Amino acid sequence: MRKKVIAGNWKMNMLPNEAIQFIEELAPLVKDTENEVILCVPYTDLFYSLLTAQNTNIKIGAQNMHFEESGAYTGEVSGKMLKAINVEYVIIGHSERRQYFNETDETVNKKIKAAFSYGLKPIVCVGETLEEREANKTAEIITKQTELALVGLTEEQVKNTIIAYEPIWAIGTGKTATSEDANNSIKEIRNKIAKIYGQNVAEEVIIQYGGSVKSSNAKELFTMSDIDGGLVGGASLKAEEFSKIVNFKG
Numbered sequence: 001m002r003k004k005v006i007a008g009n010w011k012m013n014m015l016p017n018e019a020i021q022f023i024e025e026l027a028p029l030v031k032d033t034e035n036e037v038i039l040c041v042p043y044t045d046l047f048y049s050l051l052t053a054q055n056t057n058i059k060i061g062a063q064n065m066h067f068e069e070s071g072a073y074t075g076e077v078s079g080k081m082l083k084a085i086n087v088e089y090v091i092i093g094h095s096e097r098r099q100y101f102n103e104t105d106e107t108v109n110k111k112i113k114a115a116f117s118y119g120l121k122p123i124v125c126v127g128e129t130l131e132e133r134e135a136n137k138t139a140e141i142i143t144k145q146t147e148l149a150l151v152g153l154t155e156e157q158v159k160n161t162i163i164a165y166e167p168i169w170a171i172g173t174g175k176t177a178t179s180e181d182a183n184n185s186i187k188e189i190r191n192k193i194a195k196i197y198g199q200n201v202a203e204e205v206i207i208q209y210g211g212s213v214k215s216s217n218a219k220e221l222f223t224m225s226d227i228d229g230g231l232v233g234g235a236s237l238k239a240e241e242f243s244k245i246v247n248f249k250g
């Protein structure tokens with residue numbers, strides 16, 4: 001049985017004092033969950049969040065990293081730097097980064113490899129636009145993104161990659177994919193992984209759904225056969241609401 005992994009993506013929100021307060025409020029609310037709880041926070045919150053989350057079951061992740069280890073890349077942060085402060089997870093290839101910061105399937109792949117080389121666990125985002133969906137290209141787009149993201153990884157690394165299926169039209173719009181739709185897309189991704197890396201690798205990969213997840217729809221989504229939890233944006237900014245998502249009961 002795959003476990004459920006619920007990750008918050010704060011995006012460009014939350015000051016350090018707010019992050020500390022949030023984690024102090026969240027920790028007792030989620031302490032008994034069997035689900036994995038991750039908060040992916042802005043770089044400036046990482047250190048404070050890690051300190052505050054010590055001795056809790058909340059894991060901390062970053063939202064991006066550079067694929068090079070160090071060098072003349074002004075403004076960038078490397079996987080080595082994240083690992084040095086004990087960050088565990090890193091989101092890679094979020095659609096906002098693909099859309100606004102020229103992230104490509106190739107840089108996504110490089111970043112995933114770099115993440116593994118420093119012992120970070122990548123949460124890799126894939127998802128189709130509304131136009132692609134309306135042209136019936138969803139399966140083609142998301143399986144291609146998945147394939148290109150994972151090129152050259154070992155089976156062990158693929159097993160340890162978290163994939164977040166986030167249809168772009170559902171992000172921040174209040175429009176959620178139906179649970180059947182999301183489950184079908186995630187099955188397409190899993191089948192693609194099975195074709196390339198084998199059925200038992202595919203059975204182990206955690207594949208989340210993201211896009212307007214909230215406490216009122218979490219249970220319906222997360223109890224589907226192939227949806228292994230969620231990557232939560234807006235609803236991860238309020239501790240109580242996020243705790244209800246984490247604590248959904250199947």
Ligand code: 13P
Nearest residue numbers: 009171172211212233234
């Ligand atoms: P929302 O939950 O705000 O739709 O954002 C989803 C997302 O992009 C998480 O990475």
